[in-house]
Amino acid sequence: MLSRTAENLYWLARYVERAEYLARTIDATLRVTALPAAYVGKTNEWDSALLTAGVAASFYQTYEEANEHNVVDYLSFSVNNPSSIRNCIEAARLNSRSVRTALTSEMWDTINSAWIELQEVWSKGTSTREDLAKFLRFVQETSLRFDGSAYRTMLRNDAYWFSRLRLHLERADNTARILDVKYHVLLPEEEHVGGPLDFYQWSSILRSVSALTAYHWVYRETLKPWLVADLLILNGTLPRSLASCYDNLVRNLDQIGVAYGRQGPAQRHARGIRNRLEHSNMNDIFQHGVHEFIQEFIADNSRLGEIITKQYLI
Amino acid sequence: MAVAFDEMNIPGGDLRPAYQELARWLKETPPEALEYRRQEAELLFRRIGITFAVYGDSESTERLIPFDVIPRIMSGKEWALLEKGLKQRVRALNMFLRDIYHGRDILRAEVVPDDLIFQNPVFRPEMNGQQVPHDVYVHIAGIDIVRVDAEDFIVLEDNARTPSGVSYMLENREIMMRLFPDLFARHRVAPVERYPDELLSALRSVAPHSASGEPTVALLTPGVYNSAYYEHSFLADKLGIELVEGRDLVVKNNEVFMRTTEGLKRVDVIYRRVDDDFLDPLTFRPDSVLGVPGLMSAYAAGNITLANAVGTGIADDKAIYSYMPDIVKFYLGEEPILKNVPTWRCREPKDLAYVLDNLSELVVKEVHGSGGYGMLIGPAATKATIEAFREKLKREPEGFIAQPTLALSTCPTCTASGLAPRHVDLRPFVLTGSKSTTIVPGGLTRVALKEGSLVVNSSQGGGTKDTWILDE
Numbered sequence: 164m165l166s167r168t169a170e171n172l173y174w175l176a177r178y179v180e181r182a183e184y185l186a187r188t189i190d191a192t193l194r195v196t197a198l199p200a201a202y203v204g205k206t207n208e209w210d211s212a213l214l215t216a217g218v219a220a221s222f223y224q225t226y227e228e229a230n231e232h233n234v235v236d237y238l239s240f241s242v243n244n245p246s247s248i249r250n251c252i253e254a255a256r257l258n259s260r261s262v263r264t265a266l267t268s269e270m271w272d273t274i275n276s277a278w279i280e281l282q283e284v285w286s287k288g289t290s291t292r293e294d295l296a297k298f299l300r301f302v303q304e305t306s307l308r309f310d311g312s313a314y315r316t317m318l319r320n321d322a323y324w325f326s327r328l329r330l331h332l333e334r335a336d337n338t339a340r341i342l343d344v345k346y347h348v349l350l351p352e353e354e355h356v357g358g359p360l361d362f363y364q365w366s367s368i369l370r371s372v373s374a375l376t377a378y379h380w381v382y383r384e385t386l387k388p389w390l391v392a393d394l395l396i397l398n399g400t401l402p403r404s405l406a407s408c409y410d411n412l413v414r415n416l417d418q419i420g421v422a423y424g425r426q427g428p429a430q431r432h433a434r435g436i437r438n439r440l441e442h443s444n445m446n447d448i449f450q451h452g453v454h455e456f457i458q459e460f461i462a463d464n465s466r467l468g469e470i471i472t473k474q475y476l477i
Numbered sequence: 478m479a480v481a482f483d484e485m486n487i488p489g490g491d492l493r494p495a496y497q498e499l500a501r502w503l504k505e506t507p508p509e510a511l512e513y514r515r516q517e518a519e520l521l522f523r524r525i526g527i528t529f530a531v532y533g534d535s536e537s538t539e540r541l542i543p544f545d546v547i548p549r550i551m552s553g554k555e556w557a558l559l560e561k562g563l564k565q566r567v568r569a570l571n572m573f574l575r576d577i578y579h580g581r582d583i584l585r586a587e588v589v590p591d592d593l594i595f596q597n598p599v600f601r602p603e604m605n606g607q608q609v610p611h612d613v614y615v616h617i618a619g620i621d622i623v624r625v626d627a628e629d630f631i632v633l634e635d636n637a638r639t640p641s642g643v644s645y646m647l648e649n650r651e652i653m654m655r656l657f658p659d660l661f662a663r664h665r666v667a668p669v670e671r672y673p674d675e676l677l678s679a680l681r682s683v684a685p686h687s688a689s690g691e692p693t694v695a696l697l698t699p700g701v702y703n704s705a706y707y708e709h710s711f712l713a714d715k716l717g718i719e720l721v722e723g724r725d726l727v728v729k730n731n732e733v734f735m736r737t738t739e740g741l742k743r744v745d746v747i748y749r750r751v752d753d754d755f756l757d758p759l760t761f762r763p764d765s766v767l768g769v770p771g772l773m774s775a776y777a778a779g780n781i782t783l784a785n786a787v788g789t790g791i792a793d794d795k796a797i798y799s800y801m802p803d804i805v806k807f808y809l810g811e812e813p814i815l816k817n818v819p820t821w822r823c824r825e826p827k828d829l830a831y832v833l834d835n836l837s838e839l840v841v842k843e844v845h846g847s848g849g850y851g852m853l854i855g856p857a858a859t860k861a862t863i864e865a866f867r868e869k870l871k872r873e874p875e876g877f878i879a880q881p882t883l884a885l886s887t888c889p890t891c892t893a894s895g896l897a898p899r900h901v902d903l904r905p906f907v908l909t910g911s912k913s914t915t916i917v918p919g920g921l922t923r924v925a926l927k928e929g930s931l932v933v934n935s936s937q938g939g940g941t942k943d944t945w946i947l948d949e
Contacts, residue, residue, distance in 0.1 A: 169738045
């Protein structure tokens with residue numbers, strides 16, 4: 164496969180994953196802000212949405228205040244935000260065009276139709292909450308359709324594996340960030356752990372990674388921070404957990420290695436991260452500091468991206 | 478201007494046989510149903526992304542070419558004649574190109590004047606004496622044909638560089654089959670879907686002798702912003718070959734390689750959709766980033782086949798066009814089956830005088846222009862435009878040719894006020910490999926959507942139709 168094709172596929176999956184993550188973030192934030200103040204305290208959920216999206220700094224270059232209107236606009240529709248949902252879909256579509264030969268028609272149709280809908284229905288943004296809800300559903304469905312099309316129609320060859328690589332790197336990064344932000348920025352020190360504030364904060368985390376129901380199935384417990392962390396970091400059965408993302412990354416990199424008859428630094432680095440996750444337990448992580456653990460993970464994760472690029476994409 | 482030949486109706490009210498079934502069907506089908514299908518077709522085109530880019534149009538960078546749902550139908554007998562004529566013409570084009578870059582018999586015989594070749598900007602001195610694999614120059618030709626009466630097909634233009642439109646021929650058929658299965662069931666339409674297979678085997682057959690085993694073919698595109706990008710990706714997909722950009726290729730030791738996730742891989746045949754000027758910055762335009770540095774030296778070393786060959790523009794130049802009947806006779810010793818449009822060469826004083834006297838009745842074209850730009854359509858032009866053109870002609874007569882306005886045939890077409898005749902042309906695609914020349918039965922029918930208009934170019938608002946060759 165052409166290196167450029169692999170690179171485009173790789174980024175394409177990232178844009179789609181990213182758009183969905185942003186939609187989930189907005190959705191979860193809206194739910195929390197709709198609660199009476201007594202349940203959620205005085206923290207600004209919109210600020211934390213910007214933080215988990217990693218765009219807080221650039222946001223304040225354009226806007227004064229992180230309120231619902233501004234943040235939704237910036238994350239969803241802003242042309243000035245390179246990773247707004249709109250820009251992600253635009254970029255996904257441009258990427259798709261340049262690798263059309265590597266995509267199945269179902270995948271192309273999903274992206275192209277989403278792009279057309281974006282222009283025809285959503286070019287002016289949304290004016291009501293109902294509209295916004297529809298828009299967020301549209302984004303999530305696009306991502307589901309895209310993933311489903313890839314899963315059901317692509318040949319299981321290097322094109323498929325490369326597109327899965329970036330998806331899991333992005334997903335791991337998102338999960339790690341949301342944990343980090345929520346854990347350290349959102350939960351005020353003096354707040355009593357296990358109080359109502361806590362409950363809604365953690366449930367919003369789980370909602371934003373689509374794991375609230377899963378939590379109950381796995382633990383059959385009320386929401387507890389360390390169990391949420393355990394689910395999102397170490398539980399290999401949850402598709403968005405760090406452990407699960409790394410199972411997939413290692414497997415896909417191995418498949419590429421076998422197909423090409425050669426292993427390299429990317430395979431070794433990914434295996435290293437997975438082994439660390441496999442041999443950790445929540446006690447150690449809390450001892451070590453959740454923040455530190457996640458910061459290291461985020462750095463390692465992005466390092467893997469660089470290694471893959473160097474090994475295959477240039 | 479003569480009355481246009483009507484493809485459907487014989488004057489006096491009878492139908493031509495090829496259109497009888499369509500006419501019956503149209504009578505049974507309410508206009509709303511046609512309109513509904515038209516909208517559905519448009520939606521499909523948009524969703525599949527069958528678009529072309531219009532340069533310098535900031536409003537929308539990608540446009541749909543309007544699609545007319547009424548097919549253009551031709552009988553098998555008519556097609557057989559056309560096919561024979563096309564093969565003859567393309568054989569002559571290839572022999573002409575080989576001769577121009579080698580022995581130049583035709584110049585010595587004074588059939589074509591020297592200066593038309595040597596002073597022509599599309600002539601490539603780099604190709605002098607250069608052996609091209611299997612002596613094929615024009616692997617893919619798109620010959621524009623118009624019909625002026627029951628027997629006469631006339632060649633309007635030979636496209637021997639990087640002709641486009643074949644994706645529309647194929648997609649129009651797919652969409653018609655989806656929308657009108659019933660109409661197809663009533664006809665026996667010769668299939669066109671073999672085209673990608675034929676193209677791939679033609680391309681493989683012309684691989685250089687240094688290619689080992691199964692030759693690797695790639696399609697070279699200028700990139701996503703090119704007007705025909707959709708077609709490039711469509712063809713690469715159908716052929717199952719890599720769609721490469723200049724930056725994906727690298728030349729080492731006079732061999733061409735593509736950069737893949739497994740390292741460099743040798744390429745033997747490039748179906749290039751990049752113009753000569755941009756192919757290799759070391760040989761042609763140094764500012765081009767679309768090409769591949771060193772490609773021409775790999776070509777000279779005989780390690781890569783370029784389809785079409787470099788320098789084919791000299792054969793489809795409008796100045797050469799008027800000599801085509803003589804070129805056919807010279808190389809094949811046969812009478813040309815397809816006629817030329819009578820053409821006045823403004824470079825010849827006698828012709829120029831005639832043209833200047835009759836501007837209001839003629840179509841005047843730039844010798845090197847394309848896509849319907851920079852031409853004068855006398856009968857439709859204002860006095861002021863004609864006078865402005867007269868000055869241009871006097872200043873640079875060798876830059877122009879003139880032709881009578883042809884009565885292009887008409888086909889029934891969906892318009893805002895119901896079915897109405899509109900002018901059409903036809904571009905069949907002729908493939909030449911090392912052993913044979915083939916044409917799939919059909920081509921791209923372009924239609925002028927405005928009443929009375931003769932301009933069918935997609936860049937000027939023309940549309941397309943599916944072209945049916947009946948298999949009787």
